[in-house]
Amino acid sequence: MAPPEPPRVEVKGLSYTFPDHSTGIRNISLDLPPRSRTLLIGANGAGKTTLLRLLAGKRMAPGDSISICGVDPFKEGLEGVTYLGLEWVLNPIVRTDIGVNELLRSVGGDAYPDRRDELVRLLDVDTNWRMHAVSDGERRRVQLAMGLVRPWTVLLLDEITVDLDVLSRAEFLGWLKRETELRECTIVYATHILDNLAGWPTHLVHMHLGTVKEWDRAETMLESIDGTVGSSGNSRLGELVLGWLRVDLKERGPRSQARLGSEGKTYGFGGMKIGGYGDESKHKEN
Ligand SMILES: Nc1ncnc2c1ncn2[C@@H]1O[C@H](COP(=O)(O)OP(=O)(O)OP(=O)(O)O)[C@@H](O)[C@H]1O
Numbered sequence: 608m609a610p611p612e613p614p615r616v617e618v619k620g621l622s623y624t625f626p627d628h629s630t631g632i633r634n635i636s637l638d639l640p641p642r643s644r645t646l647l648i649g650a651n652g653a654g655k656t657t658l659l660r661l662l663a664g665k666r667m668a669p670g671d672s673i674s675i676c677g678v679d680p681f682k683e684g685l686e687g688v689t690y691l692g693l694e695w696v697l698n699p700i701v702r703t704d705i706g707v708n709e710l711l712r713s714v715g716g717d718a719y720p721d722r723r724d725e726l727v728r729l730l731d732v733d734t735n736w737r738m739h740a741v742s743d744g745e746r747r748r749v750q751l752a753m754g755l756v757r758p759w760t761v762l763l764l765d766e767i768t769v770d771l772d773v774l775s776r777a778e779f780l781g782w783l784k785r786e787t788e789l790r791e792c793t794i795v796y797a798t799h800i801l802d803n804l805a806g807w808p809t810h811l812v813h814m815h816l817g818t819v820k821e822w823d824r825a826e827t828m829l830e831s832i833d834g835t836v837g838s839s840g841n842s843r844l845g846e847l848v849l850g851w852l853r854v855d856l857k858e859r860g861p862r863s864q865a866r867l868g869s870e871g872k873t874y875g876f877g878g879m880k881i882g883g884y885g886d887e888s889k890h891k892e893n
Pocket residue numbers: 625626627629630631649650651652653654655656657658875876877
């Protein structure tokens with residue numbers, strides 16, 4: 608059997624149009640190497656979730672525009688690609704009267720006991736919890752343990768750490784970093800929360816109105832920011848991102864004005880009508 612391809616995430620000229628014909632993603636190209644940890648950064652509505660769902664194979668991208676570990680995720684349904692996004696977070700099973708051990712077993716936790724125990728410890732999960740009687744943050748920690756227990760090669764995270772307390776989030780981010788250092792795996796993470804992320808990303812992708820405005824190694828992008836802490840007390844990463852978002856807002860203008868196109872039709876991305884990219888309206892919403 609051929610050895611597995613390294614977990615490289617390649618995107619070439621990717622465009623995507625929603626079923627309502629508004630533009631989701633426009634001509635994106637990226638090449639994220641194995642063992643990289645990429646942050647997707649952009650204002651609300653910039654296209655981060657849309658891109659992650661395309662990478663996860665949940666929406667059909669035009670042929671040859673996405674390659675993950677050397678294959679098209681929509682066609683092949685990749686083993687080893689884990690996508691943790693909103694729909695996963697909303698799964699009703701984790702609100703029923705069910706125990707943590709049963710849940711971890713249901714996702715194959717017994718096959719990876721060391722990993723399971725490490726995640727339980729690091730996420731500070733009590734395996735005696737009943738899921739109908741835990742807080743939102745506690746529920747999220749169980750979900751993270753469930754979602755991560757099987758060793759993934761590419762992890763696509765759409766902000767799912769919002770209700771973790773600061774320490775749990777820091778521990779979790781540290782664990783993700785160690786994973787990429789210890790084994791051949793790659794992470795793409797869309798987030799607005801930059802706490803505890805200084806020094807975490809190897810790459811940054813700046814998205815705006817469905818495009819990638821710029822992307823590079825984090826080190827290179829951070830060179831433009833002086834010192835370790837900005838005058839606001841933010842990290843260099845925080846300063847860099849604030850600067851990006853200020854410029855993006857200026858360029859886009861107020862949403863309410865931009866929302867209506869010339870024919871009174873609404874479009875994704877604040878009313879920008881962005882022309883004809885084949886209609887890939889086939890979906891795989893699971
Ligand atoms: N199914 C859909 N049909 C049409 N437009 C959509 C659809 N889903 C999202 N959009 C639009 O596409 C744009 C990008 O949405 P997306 O969810 O990718 O943004 P995001 O960067 O993840 O935002 P956030 O930070 O708020 O999560 C938004 O303008 C949104 O309104």
